[in-house]
Amino acid sequence: xxxxxxxxxxxxxxxxxxxxxxxxxxxxxxxxxxxxxxxxxxxxxxxxxxxxxxxxxxxxxxxxxxxxxxxxxxxxxxxxxxxxxxxxxxxxxxxxxxxxxxxxxxxxxxxxxxxxxxxxxxxxxxxxxxxxxxxxxxxxxxxxxxxxxxxxxxxxxxxxxx
Amino acid sequence: xxxxxxxxxxxxxxxxxxxxxxxxxxxxxxxxxxxxxxxxxxxxxxxxxxxxxxxxxxxxxxxxxxxxxxxxxxxxxxxxxxxxxxxxxxxxxxxxxxxxxxxxxxxxxxxxxxxxxxxxxxxxxxxxxxxxxxxxxxxxxxxxxxxxxxxxxxxxxxxxxxxxxxxxxxxxxxxxxxxxxxxxxxxxxxxxxxxxxxxxxxxxxxxxxxxxxxxxxxxxxxxxxxxxxxxxxxxxxxxxxxxxxxxxxxxxxxxxxxxxxxxxxxxxxxxxxxxxxxxxxxxxxxxxxxxxxxxxxxxxxxxxxxxxxxxxxxxxxxxxxxxxxxxxxxxxxxxxxxxxxxxxxxxxxxxxxxxxxxxxxxxxxxxxxxxxxxxxxxxxxxxxxxxxxxxxxxxxxxxxxxxxxxxxxxxxxxxxxxxxxxxxxxxxxxxxxxxxxxxxxxxxxxxxxxxxxxxxxxxxxxxxxxxxxxxxxxxxxxxxxxxxxxxxxxxxxxxxxxxxxxxxxxxxxxxxxxxxxxxxxxxxxxxxxxxxxxxxxxxxxxxxxxxxxxxxxxxxxxxxxxxxxxxxxxxxxxxxxxxxxxxxxxxxxxxxxxxxxxxxxxxxxxxxxxxxxxxxxxxxxxxxxxxxxxxxxxxxxxxxxxxxxxxxxxxxxxxxxxxxxxxxxxxxxxxxxxxxxxxxxxxxxxxxxxxxxxxxxxxxxxxxxxxxxxxxxxxxxxxxxxxxxxxxxx
Numbered sequence: 100x101x102x103x104x105x106x107x108x109x110x111x112x113x114x115x116x117x118x119x120x121x122x123x124x125x126x127x128x129x130x131x132x133x134x135x136x137x138x139x140x141x142x143x144x145x146x147x148x149x150x151x152x153x154x155x156x157x158x159x160x161x162x163x164x165x166x167x168x169x170x171x172x173x174x175x176x177x178x179x180x181x182x183x184x185x186x187x188x189x190x191x192x193x194x195x196x197x198x199x200x201x202x203x204x205x206x207x208x209x210x211x212x213x214x215x216x217x218x219x220x221x222x223x224x225x226x227x228x229x230x231x232x233x234x235x236x237x238x239x240x241x242x243x244x245x246x247x248x249x250x251x252x253x254x255x256x257x258x259x260x261x
Numbered sequence: 262x263x264x265x266x267x268x269x270x271x272x273x274x275x276x277x278x279x280x281x282x283x284x285x286x287x288x289x290x291x292x293x294x295x296x297x298x299x300x301x302x303x304x305x306x307x308x309x310x311x312x313x314x315x316x317x318x319x320x321x322x323x324x325x326x327x328x329x330x331x332x333x334x335x336x337x338x339x340x341x342x343x344x345x346x347x348x349x350x351x352x353x354x355x356x357x358x359x360x361x362x363x364x365x366x367x368x369x370x371x372x373x374x375x376x377x378x379x380x381x382x383x384x385x386x387x388x389x390x391x392x393x394x395x396x397x398x399x400x401x402x403x404x405x406x407x408x409x410x411x412x413x414x415x416x417x418x419x420x421x422x423x424x425x426x427x428x429x430x431x432x433x434x435x436x437x438x439x440x441x442x443x444x445x446x447x448x449x450x451x452x453x454x455x456x457x458x459x460x461x462x463x464x465x466x467x468x469x470x471x472x473x474x475x476x477x478x479x480x481x482x483x484x485x486x487x488x489x490x491x492x493x494x495x496x497x498x499x500x501x502x503x504x505x506x507x508x509x510x511x512x513x514x515x516x517x518x519x520x521x522x523x524x525x526x527x528x529x530x531x532x533x534x535x536x537x538x539x540x541x542x543x544x545x546x547x548x549x550x551x552x553x554x555x556x557x558x559x560x561x562x563x564x565x566x567x568x569x570x571x572x573x574x575x576x577x578x579x580x581x582x583x584x585x586x587x588x589x590x591x592x593x594x595x596x597x598x599x600x601x602x603x604x605x606x607x608x609x610x611x612x613x614x615x616x617x618x619x620x621x622x623x624x625x626x627x628x629x630x631x632x633x634x635x636x637x638x639x640x641x642x643x644x645x646x647x648x649x650x651x652x653x654x655x656x657x658x659x660x661x662x663x664x665x666x667x668x669x670x671x672x673x674x675x676x677x678x679x680x681x682x683x684x685x686x687x688x689x690x691x692x693x694x695x696x697x698x699x700x701x702x703x704x705x706x707x708x709x710x711x712x713x714x715x716x717x718x719x720x721x722x723x724x725x726x727x728x729x730x731x732x733x734x735x736x737x738x739x740x741x742x743x744x745x746x747x748x749x750x751x752x753x754x755x756x757x758x759x760x761x762x763x764x765x766x767x768x769x770x771x772x773x774x775x776x777x778x779x780x781x782x783x784x785x786x787x788x789x790x791x792x793x794x795x796x797x798x799x800x801x802x803x804x805x806x807x808x809x810x811x812x813x814x815x816x817x818x819x820x821x822x823x824x825x826x827x828x829x830x831x832x833x834x835x836x837x838x839x840x841x842x843x844x845x846x847x848x849x850x851x852x853x854x855x856x857x858x859x860x861x862x863x864x865x866x867x868x869x870x871x872x873x874x875x876x877x878x879x880x881x882x883x884x885x886x887x888x889x890x891x892x893x894x895x896x897x898x899x900x901x902x903x904x905x906x907x908x909x910x911x912x913x914x915x916x917x918x919x920x921x922x923x924x925x926x927x928x929x930x931x932x933x934x935x936x937x938x939x940x941x942x943x944x945x946x947x948x949x950x951x952x953x954x955x956x957x958x959x960x961x962x963x964x965x966x967x968x969x970x971x972x973x974x975x976x977x978x979x980x981x982x983x984x985x986x987x988x989x990x991x
Contacts, residue, residue, distance in 0.1 A: 128348045130327075132505045141460065165368065168378070168386070188368065202329045202342075202505060204350035226387055259506055 126206040129243050129260045133163070133220075134200040136254045141225040142194030143252045144169055146176045147205060150235070152215035156180075160205050160218070162187055164194040173223045175231050197252075207260075213239050222252040265662050267413070271406035272581050274399050279574060281383070281396040286570035288380035289449070293564035295373045296553045300560075304338040304354040304363060312357045314498055314515075315490035320360030332500045335555025339495065340366055357495055387461075394457025400450035404443055411440055416657035416692060424691065424982055431576035432610065438569055445566040452551035459544055486513075486529030493517075584611050598643040600632035607636040607652030607664030607698065613687045616729055617651040623733075623744045636664035636702075641674040647740075648682040648712070650702055658697030668705060676711045683716040683739075685732055689723055690962070690986070693978040696720040715739055720959075727991045731955045759783060763838045764814060769821060772895045774866060777831060779815040782839070789873030790850035790950075790989065793817065794843045795827055804828070805845075807952060807989060809873030811902070818869035818899075850950065850989040856882050857945035858913075860938065862961055864889035864928050867953025867990070868899055874950075875906035884911065885938060889918040889928030889957065928957060929964040936968045943969060943980050950987045958990040 135143065144164035149157040156179035164170075171177045195201045207218075220234040230251030236242050246257045275282070317339065321328045325343040329350075332340045339357045344350055352366040369377070382389035412418045414436065415425075425436045497517050504511035504526040512532060513524040519542075523533040553560030597603070602624055606617040617633060624631040632642070636652060655661045684706070686699025696718075703718040716739055721728045737744045765778035789810040796804075804827040809816035821828040834840065852874045853859060859882055861871040868888050878884050886903070890896055896917060906912035916935060918926040932939060942949065949965070951958055965986075966977045980986055 128344070130329075130344075130505070166374075166378075168384070202502075204344055204348075206348075257505060 125209045127209055127212065127243070127260050129205045129207055129258050130202060131161075131205050132200055132202045132257045133195060134254045134256070135195050135197055135252055136249075138197040138224065138227075138252055140197065140227055142196040143222050143224045144173060144194055145220060145222045145233075145253070146173055148176060148179075148219045148221070149207070149211060149238070150217045150219050157211070157216065159185075159187060160190065160207065161203055162191045163201065163203070165191055169223075169225065172225070173221055173229060176221055207238065207243065211238060212243070220249065220253060220256065222249075224252060228252075265665075267406045267409045268662065271403060271410055272577070274403045274406070275574065275577055278396045278399040278403075279578075281392060282400060282570065283574065284383065285380060285393065285396060285453075286567045286574075288376050289570075290564055290567035291376050292373065292380055293553055293560045293567060295369075296555065296560045297557050298370075300336045300555070300557050302336075302338070302354075302364075305336060306356050306363070307358060309333065309337050309339075309357065309496040310494055312495045313491050314493040314495055314501065315487050317355075317357045317360065317495060318490055318501070319487075320358065321355070324360040324362075328503050330500060330502045331498070333495060333498050335549065337496075381456075381460075390457055390460055394454055394461070397450050397453035397457060401447060401454060404447035404450055407439060407443055408447075411436060411443070413656045413659075415440075416694075424984075429580075429610070429612075431579050435573060435576045435580065438572065442566050442569050445562050446570065448550055449563065449566055452547045455544075455547045456551055459547075486524070486526065489524070489529040489531075580610075586611075597632050597634065597640060600630040600642070601644055602629050602631040602647045602649065603642050603645045604631060604633040605636045605639060605648060605650045605652075605667075606633065607650070607661045607667070607702075609653050609655050609661040612724055613651050613653045613661075616685075616687070616724075619729075620649070620651070620733065620744075624742075627742055627744055629742065636660075637666035637670070639667050639670040639674065641676060643677050645676065646678055646680060648680050648706075649736075650682065650684040650699070650706075651687065652684070652699050652702060653687045654692070654694065654696055654698035657692070658694035658701075660698050660701075664698070664702075667702070671705065671709070680712050681715045682706050682712050683714065683736065684718050685729075686718060686720045687724060688720060690978055690981045690988075693976050695722075695978060722988070725955070725990075728955050758841055758843050759785065760839050761815065761842055763834045763836055763840065765836060766834060767898050769832065770894060770898055772865075772891055773821045774895070774898065775819055775821065775832060776869075776898050777817045777819060777834070778811070779817065779840075780813070781815070785844065787815070787844060787846075788851050789877060790852065790870045790952075791847050792845040794845055795831070795840070796842070805991070807847075807850075807867070807870040809869045809871065809876075811873055811876055816869060816872055816902075818866035818872075820866050847989065850952070850987050852877065852950075853882075853948045856948045858883035858885070858942045858947040860885045860887065860942050860947070860949045862887045862928060862932065862949065862951045862953075864953040864957045867951075867957075870952055870989070871950070872899060872902040875912045876902060878906070878911040881910055883913050885914050885916065885935075885942075886912055887916045887918070887928050887931060887935075889920065889926075889931075889953075891921045892919060893922060895919075927960065928953075929960045932961065932964050933968070936972065939965065939968050940972045943985060944973060946983070946985065948985050948987065949980075950989075952989045955990045958988060 131147075133145065142164070145162075146159065147161040148159050151157040156176065159176075159180060171181065190205075192201065192203050216238040217235055218238050219232060221229070221231050222233040223229040228251065233251035233253045234247055234249045234256060236245075236247055240260070243258050243260045246255055248255045317331065318328075321331070321341060321343065325341075326346045326348070327344040329342040329344070331342075334340060339355050340352060341355045341360075342350070342352050351362075353362045354364040354366060355361060356363055368374075378384060381393055383392065385392065412421065415421055415423050421440055425433055493515075499516040499518065500514075501516070502514040504513060507526075509527075511526060513522075513526055515522040515524055520534060520536045522531050524530065525532055549555060550559075553563045604617050604621050604624075606614055608614045608617075621631050621633045630644075632645075636650065642648075652664055653661050660667065684699050684703040686696030686703075688696035688699070699718060699720065703714075706712040707714055716736060719732045719735075721732070733744055736742075760782040761779040762782060763777065764780045765776075767776040769775050787808060787810060789808060791808050792805045793808050793815065794805055804825075806817045806819065809818075817831075819828050819831050821832045831840075850870070861874065861884070863871055863886075868886075871886055871888075875884060875886060888896070888899075896919075903912065903915050907915065916931050918928045918931040920927055939949070941947070951961055962977070969975055969977045969980065977986070
């Protein structure tokens, strides 16, 4: 009786550990370089989000820009993030100014790749425009090793997964 | 004219921007601690000079899966953005030699980011930034107008650091601190404006070009990547961005102090070299100057400058307010054309007005029709017969701001009656052109046939109240108008009261003078030249006596006046009686610790502190005592002390001037006879101390001025500025 209890606890523990371990393994690191166009003005806030097949926000992958007072300028994303406001300190970097480039590491859940999800880069510069879809591409294993041109403040992005 | 422009713009600008300035300077003061907090972190392990870039790159490659970027901060900390072996992106401080992780780079503390936000935009985003930028601009102007005001006040830029001696605390320290801190404040303001302009992207921007054609590859170095990195010490590096991938189109981007290099990741060839555009370097220096990043010393200076702003705002406004309130005209009971006595005032700080008003009030009390006004408001004054001018001098002998128009107006308004006039100048012996404007006014009036001088020009040093009273007495005599004026102030500060026991009292001599020796019941520190305030019970006004220190006892020399309440009271004390008095330190009139030689000049009871000093001159500084009195008999009560000092070699020589004996000399006459002694002392940075009556001081200063300009070719004020001339007269 006692033995059985012990084994079941061990099994539960092991499966729990396996599960969480697999969860860690279950993301792909994508190194992403953002190259900005030569625009004048403040550093751009850039939000990288995971978009589900229905076209809604699934989660936030990365935020360039630390001053929270500006977040509501990116109004479409803010309608999603403003409600939950989970801690994004670990996936936050500096704003990127005109002509600059920056490299950041994005973690993409493996179970979302090649499943009809997409990745959106939206950008906004104080007193200038807000591009909701500066870049949006389908989340495929091919795309996350590609170079993609932007349509707003972003000149292009390059990605390498590993 | 220009003075007024500087002053009004200085004041008005400060008023407009005060609220924002207040916020900016408080937050600025707090923010000065941020770079200090960063700097004192222990991440500065090795001297970067000795570490090559190659060593750091190699050890990073060994320790981490991938490196994205290395940065070297102003504090010589090395920060690396790396991807660790378990796939985590990290920004860490590293040991530049081993590449070891020595600490995570933390986000700006929430407190500081809150204050930063308030400091640069008042939480109003762009509008706030514009506002703060404008306020910084105003601060620049305030600083610049302040510089001109200060230069005017000190009498020229060359006298910028001349000693400032002005009674009022606010005024004095506005100047004293201002002349040191105006520069850092202007730097903060200018860099603040520049930052705002930069942030509002009003400056031309230069982009570094990432594309190049292969022809530029001429400026090639043929070393391999590692040997090239080996030649670069980490100290020259600002940042190194690693190539994004192994692809041929990706490269190292190496930012050095003055230029950026694009480097082929395989061959180590320098593909492109571009120097930073001037604007970028300027912006960088600007940021460092404004924030104090990387320098604890500069941060501290910034902190002092920011916090001093609070004092400047407070003292500046209280000065402005005082000036406005004081120069408001007193009730004009009668109009300017109905009065016989016209009091004209030239006042810069409002202090001269206070004196003039005392005089005005006592004239009115004496039943005279008097009118008081600024010198600049001079008009015809139809019924006027007497003009009394009280005027200060501004800076280097210029007219105070409310007196500038006087000369012009005097030419155009010709008086109806012939007028009597007298001029009183207020000034400070510290300035070379002591009372210059009063001298000018006196001359102008003297040259005008319609005006008749009834009294010579009288100068008052350092707003001396007793000198003022002295002049009023003279004026009363000349005009036969009895004025009652009592402006000796009641004790302002609560001074500590001590009990003193009378241990000796000499009988009155023929001059009604006597000596009183007192012993303090409690031990306290005092020096010869300090003051004892004695307040007889039924009287509101204290009398001050200069103390001579004999051993541990106090020696006072007192002249009994028939009407004098206090001196009568003291003359009736007997040995063993105790009396109640307050002690006041008078550090401006202490015997110098070191000096080439010292000359003590006194008359009458003014000898008291000097009796103490000659007694205490144990280091035997060459010491000469001049004293003026009436008769041989007058001297007798002091002789004991003088002879003792001479026999101990403490006193080199005693010169006496007796006004009622055969030669009928005054102390200034004896001074002229011994002018070589005087010259020798002044020339060699010796000290002259004067104690006694004001009229004696007046005459002695005239003689000293003459001696110094004739024999030394220098103005007496220079020696006064050196602290070589110490006065204590009443």
